[in-house]
Amino acid sequence: MLFLSFSTTCGQRKFTLSGVIRQSSNEKPLPRAAIYVDETGYGTLSDTLGRYQVLVPKGTFNITVSYQGFFTKHQRVDVNNNLMVDIIMDEKANDLDEVVVSANSASQNVKRLETGVTNLSIKNMKKLPTLLGELDIIKSLFSLPGVASVGEGASGFNVRGGNIDQNLILMDNAPVFNASHLMGFFSVFNPDALRDINFYRGGIPAQYGGRTASVLNINLRDANAQKFSGQGGVGLVSSRLMLEAPIIKDKASFFVASRFSYVGYLFKLLPQQNIKNTKADFYDITAKLEFRPTKKDKIALTGFTGFDKFKVAGDSLANLEVNASSSLFNWRTTNGTLSWVHSFGTKLTSKIVGVYSRYDANIINPDSALAFRLESNIVYKNLKADFNYLPSEKQKIDFGLSTIDYQIQPGKLRPDNAVSQINPVTLRNESSLESAVYINDEYDFNKKFSILVGVRYSFFMNRGTGYTYNYRDGLPKSIETLTDSTLYAKGSVTKSYGGIEPRFSAKYSLNDNASIKFSLNRMIQYIQLISNTTAALPTARWKSADNYIKPQIADQISIGYFQNLNDNKIEASIEFFYKKLTNVADYKDGSNLLLDKFPEASILQGTGRAYGAELYVKKNIGLLTGWMSYTYSQTQFLVKSKFEEETINNGEYFSPNYNKPHIFNLIASYQAAKRISFSTNFTFSTGRPITYPAAKFYVGGLVVPYYANRNQANIPNYVRLDLAMNIDADPYKTKKFKGSWNFSIYNALNTRNAYSVFFRTKTRYAQYYNKVDIYKLSILGSMIPSISYNFKF
CATH class of the missing domain: 2.60.40.1120 (Carboxypeptidase-like, regulatory domain)
Known part of the structure; x- marks a missing residue:
């Protein structure tokens, strides 16, 4: 209602x-x-x-x-x-008795309606310790409750039991399918170009859909329509520069923000030969053009492009130069958004948006006999209209509609020279259409009780590529049970799905400083990233729902208590959540999905559940500011079939490889002087699940490991401490050019945190003397200092 x-x-x-x-x-x-x-x-x-x-x-x-x-x-x-x-x-002014950490009104922790929502401040992030001087928006999320990662250097993030592809990442309405630079060490977002960041992991409004875990909505800043200005910074791995200026004062303006790295040049300075030839570079450019023809209209054109190349020059474990292991990974994101905001009088506002987004990834292997080029891409086109209506001071209504066109090329392999022995392989293109209509109605009954009722209806059509495969009834899907294929007219609908996605939030204020909030929502996801590796590579393929692979569904309920203390100087909250997961995806053991023509035979779907509690305490004002978060959560999947080949863990619940039951974060900043502040970041988490071999067999003189239950063990716990000192620009300096410094130490405890654990058998003259050694792989296993210089003019 x-x-x-x-x-x-x-x-x-x-x-x-x-x-x-x-x-x-x-x-x-x-x-x-x-x-x-x-x-x-x-x-x-x-x-x-x-x-x-x-x-x-x-x-x-x-x-x-x-x-x-x-x-x-x-x-x-x-x-x-x-x-x-x-x-x-x-x-x-930056007075000593007040250092602001939050960008929101101090009482919004209690007064706003949503649960599981965080608004991030770029100003505060710039004070935190950084890795190699690079401010990273995605890594800043890890300090929030309910957010985790499989390890350092891994792309993406996991939210409340969701996989990395279940997060909708939007930058000025354009989706970002891979938000990482350098294989996950940094994100693609230039902090100078950003205005505000809204992160939803609980009560998600009905205007958002297509993912089941969270929404990260990033809005670009407005260009300065008054005067020319700029800012940037120089770090150990990259530099950045942003320029903005009016074209017609108060009418039209633009900004261009760029960032480029020089990591590859740094590798050449190192003495190890196998590292000297490593390539690891990136760049990104963000631009925005704004035009305000009238006080009621605003037209904006935004664009983004980012490119990465990454090559490890050999087998780092064996310290050998092997061309066949010197594959070059390239990936590129290209986004464009055109929007028009119009005010119809004083009560109704509209926003019409057209979006184009393309993500390309490829692997190039230069070996003469096995030279190949593997390419894949996903193209996203979206046209949507959003409306905001204000019928009374107690009520706000949002409604709109959207249509998305997906074109996916999951993989195309071809030889890269005339003598290559590689046989070409081209996977079927995928084409689909996702449409939705939504409405949100937020109503304040009185000063104590408010609700938001929303509903979204989404409809998905897989338009196919001309045919689908058929398998023998009563047997598990595999290449052996493949019978034939069904031919469809090109562009015809081969499979369709749809569903209602209700959203509801309620807030009851106990007093001016405390409230109880409740929310429930359903999210449906029609495309997914398929990868059975611990951390998905940039070349992992996207897959749309079809005749066999069903859309994933998440039903979440959450309740929380929110309170402000000491005249709003301290915010505190505790939230509990429970998720029911439908059609979660996992994979058969040993599946190779990269160029799999029959992914439906490798992908297994089942049910799941995720539940937990999130504690968050934040100090907003004073010389010492910061926040503390603690998360207890569990995520479990159940994949059970009448066929043993399509059953995981003997038909019992198991945890996915990103499940971390306990995560603790402490962020603190201390203003020691007018221009000097110190910051620290401490994080602890339990180790992620991993499958250890239960036994080993000797077959033909080779050691063959035997794996029993999936993810039955955990890698060691993760602990890290980061430190930083900031020297800010003089707030009373009248000169146009202002500079600041950031000195950081990443992993100050020099902890060798495990990214993974593997086993190796030492072969001796008698099998019973053979010893199994356990090795721990650390990505960043030492202290890493950094320095960066930032400036404005």
Whole structure:
């Protein structure tokens, strides 16, 4: 039921008070600023463009606007008709008695409706310790409750029992299918180009769909429409530069932000020959062009491209140069977004968006006899319309529709020279269409109780490639049970799926400083990344739902208690969640999915469950600021079939390889002087599951390991401490050019954390003397210092 209310209070006519909340220094909008009408007690938050709308009766009112890091603004307004009032906020000086960590209004921890939502501040992230001087948005997520990773250097992140492909990552509405540089060591997001980051892992609004675990929504900054300016930085592995300027003052503006690495040049300075020839470089460019033809319209064109190349120059374990192991990995992301925001009067706003996104990945092997090139890509085209409607001061309604076209080339192998013995292989192209309509209705019954009721209906069509394979009934799917194929007309629908995805959130305020929140939601995912490795390579293939592989579904319920203490200086919360997982995917033992023509014979689907508790405490104000998070969670899959070949772990529950029951993070920053601050990051987590061999056999003189149950053991626990010192620019310096320094030590305890564990049998003259040695593989097994210089002008 949607609470559609269009009546006015006590029959009194209401007028719309609206406008944009901006910074005084550069006119940039402030998203999620809190604005309240003192006399009525009602208010709202500004949207991502800094816009706000509240309904008030005729009269004179005092409005209060607050945004952490800025002085609270009090303004008196006379309302006789619909009125537009832009509000300019002044940023606080960097005084010793206050260091702001949160970018949101101090009370939003208690007052906002959503559960499992975090808004990240770029300003605060820049103070944290970094790896090789690179601020990484994705790694910053690991300090939040409910977020984990399989290990250092792994791409992606895992949220509340979800795999890495179950996170929807959006940058100005364009999806990012691989958010990593250098095989997962850094992310593709240039921090200078970002405005705000919203991370949803609990109550996800109905406008988001297509993934089952989380949504990371990243909005690019608005270009400076007043004056030319720039900023950038120089680090040990990369440098960056951003320039922005008006084209027509207050009408049109642009920015271009670039970043490039020189890791490959650093490798050449090292004495080890097998490392000298390693290639590891990347670059990315982010650009935005904005045009404001009227006060009611805003048109924006954004673009992003990022490219990586990575090659290990030989077998690092054997310290040998072997061309066949010198494959060059390349991957590229190309995104473009065109959006038009229009205000229809004072109550209704629309946003029309067109998106193009393409991800290409390839492997090139230069060996003359086995030279090959393996290519794959996914192309995403999206057209959507979103509307925001404000019928009363108690109610906000969002609704819209979307259509997505997917074109997937899962793999094309071809010889790379005339003498190569590689036989060409081309997998079938995949084409599909995903459409959705949604509506959210947020209603405040009173100052204590609010709800959000939403529903999303999604519909998916696999348009096929002309045919599908058929398998013999009553037998497990395999190449041996393949019978024939069914031919379809090109472009016809071979399989369709659809479903209703309800969303619901509720908040009850116990008092001004405490509230209880509840949410439930269903998410359906129609495409997935298929990889049976611990950490998916950039070349892992995407697969759409078809006749055999069903869409994944997650039903989540969460409840939490939120409280602010000591005059909003401390935020605290505890959340509990439970997820029911349907059609989760796992794989048969020994499956090779890279060029598999019959992935449905290797992919197994079953059910699962994920549950846990998340504790979060954050100190916002004072010389010492920071946050602490602790997560207890468990994720378990059940893959059971009447066929032994399609059953995992004897038909009993098992944990996926990213399940970590205990994760603890402590982030702290201390302002020691006007310009000097110290930061630390401590993290602990239990080791991820792994399958150890239960026994070994000798066959033809070879040692063959025997594996029993899947993921029955765990690698050692993970512990890391990072330290940083920041020297900020003088806040009272009048010169245009300002610089700051960041000194960091990553893994200050010099801990050799295990990424994986493997076994090797030492062969001797008699089998009973053969000894099995256990080896621990560490990716970053030593202390890593770094220095970076950042500047603005």
